[in-house]
Amino acid sequence: MILGSTGSIGTQALDVIRSHRDEFQVVALSAGSNQELLGRQASEFGVAPERARCAGEDPRILEEFASLDDVDVVLNAVVGFAGLPATVATLRAGKRLALANKESLIAGGPVVAKVRDSGGGEIVPVDSEHSAVYQCLRSGTTSEVSKIVLTASGGPFRGRSREDLAGVTITEALNHPTWSMGPKITIDSSTLINKGLEVIEAHELFGVSYDQIEVVVHPQSIIHSMVEFQDGATIAQLSMPDMRLPIGLALGAPERLDQAFGSLDWASLSELTFMEPDRDAFPALDLAYAAGRAGGSAPATLSGANEVAVEAFLNARIPWISITDIVAEVLNLGTGNISEVEDVLEADRVARERVERVLQNSF
Numbered sequence: 001m002i003l004g005s006t007g008s009i010g011t012q013a014l015d016v017i018r019s020h021r022d023e024f025q026v027v028a029l030s031a032g033s034n035q036e037l038l039g040r041q042a043s044e045f046g047v048a049p050e051r052a053r054c055a056g057e058d059p060r061i062l063e064e065f066a067s068l069d070d071v072d073v074v075l076n077a078v079v080g081f082a083g084l085p086a087t088v089a090t091l092r093a094g095k096r097l098a099l100a101n102k103e104s105l106i107a108g109g110p111v112v113a114k115v116r117d118s119g120g121g122e123i124v125p126v127d128s129e130h131s132a133v134y135q136c137l138r139s140g141t142t143s144e145v146s147k148i149v150l151t152a153s154g155g156p157f158r159g160r161s162r163e164d165l166a167g168v169t170i171t172e173a174l175n176h177p178t179w180s181m182g183p184k185i186t187i188d189s190s191t192l193i194n195k196g197l198e199v200i201e202a203h204e205l206f207g208v209s210y211d212q213i214e215v216v217v218h219p220q221s222i223i224h225s226m227v228e229f230q231d232g233a234t235i236a237q238l239s240m241p242d243m244r245l246p247i248g249l250a251l252g253a254p255e256r257l258d259q260a261f262g263s264l265d266w267a268s269l270s271e272l273t274f275m276e277p278d279r280d281a282f283p284a285l286d287l288a289y290a291a292g293r294a295g296g297s298a299p300a301t302l303s304g305a306n307e308v309a310v311e312a313f314l315n316a317r318i319p320w321i322s323i324t325d326i327v328a329e330v331l332n333l334g335t336g337n338i339s340e341v342e343d344v345l346e347a348d349r350v351a352r353e354r355v356e357r358v359l360q361n362s363f
C-alpha cells in the first residue's frame, strides 16, 4: 500500500512495482488532493475505487488503510507531519513500514519507538542515507558501530556564504543539483535542515548517540552514507542517485530487486570528493543536532516549525534566510516532554502557532 502515491516518492514506488508486477501487488493508494492522478494510478494497478482516496477529504483514511488486513507493507510517502498517524497505525498493526516520511519519526521518536516495540512492526528506511546505513549494517552489528557518516550533497547553495544567501529566490532554492524531489524536501536540502532531520532520524532508527553521527558534504551524491566499525573498517554504499533503489529494498527487504535502475560507470566517475559542512552559512544543521540532543518535544518543535516556515517561503511570505531564523526563534521559546501521541500532536500544534505569530509580527 502506498500513502502519498501521487508525490515524488509515491510515483517512483509505482515505477518500481510496474517493473516487478510478479512480486508486489498494490492494494490501496492515497493522495493529498490530486484525485485525477490517483484515479489513473488506481485503474492502472487494479486498486478498487474505495481504496484509492484523498486524505485531504478525510485524513482518517491514512490510519484506516494502514490497518487493512491484506496489507503487508505500508510505504509512507506522505510529506510532513500529516504522516504521523499512518506511521503509528502501521507499527501498531505489526506491519512493515517502508518509511519515507521522516517527519513522523523525528516528531514522534519516543512514541514511535514504543509502538514499534510493542506492536511487533518493523521500520525499513526509504531515505537514501538511512537505506545506505541499513545496507552497511549487514557487515556488522549496531554494537560494533563506531560512527555513522551521513553524506550530504550540500544542496544548490553549497559554497555560498551567509551574506550571499540573503536574496536567493524560490526558483534557485528549488533547483537541487543531484536529486529530483518534492518541493518541501528540496527546500529542506537547500537550508541543510534536511540533513539535520536525517541526523535525528538516524539516531531514532539505529539507536546510536548523536556523538556517533557525523555529516560530510559529498557533492556527487554517489556514496549515500557510510558506517565505520570499531575495528576501523568503513563500509559505504555507492550507487547512482536514484530513489528507486532504496524504495525497492524497503518494499522487498531483505531481498534486493533483480533489476538495477542505472549502474555506476567507474571510468567516467572521475572523482568522489568530501568536505566539512559550512555550519555558519547553514546553521540549521547544528540547530537539529541541538534539538535531537535536547529530546522531548524539541525535535517535534523543530520539524513542525520548519514545515510552516518552508511553506511561508514557498508562498513568498518570507526570505529564504528567515526559514532557519524562525525555527531557531521558536525553539528558543522552550520545549517540553513527550510520552504519548497526544503530546506530539500538541508540540506540533504549539510550534505551528508560534511560527504564525512570528510571521504576523515580523513579516
Ligand SMILES: NC(=O)c1ccc[n+]([C@@H]2O[C@H](COP(=O)([O-])OP(=O)(O)OC[C@H]3O[C@@H](n4cnc5c(N)ncnc54)[C@H](OP(=O)(O)O)[C@@H]3O)[C@@H](O)[C@H]2O)c1
Pocket: 003, 004, 005, 006, 007, 008, 009, 010, 030, 031, 032, 033, 034, 035, 055, 056, 076, 077, 078, 079, 080, 082, 100, 101, 102, 103, 126, 127, 128, 179, 180, 181, 182, 183, 184, 185, 243
Ligand atoms: N522525494 C525524495 O526523493 C525523498 C527522498 C527521501 C525522503 N523523502 C521524504 O518522503 C516524503 C515524501 O516526499 P516527496 O518528495 O515524495 O513529497 P511530494 O512530492 O510533495 O509528495 C507528497 C505526497 O503526500 C501527499 N500529501 C500531501 N499532503 C498530504 C496530507 N496532508 N495528507 C496526506 N497526504 C498528503 C501528496 O498528495 P498530492 O499529490 O495530492 O498533494 C503526495 O502524494 C517526505 O517526508 C520526504 O522528506 C523524499
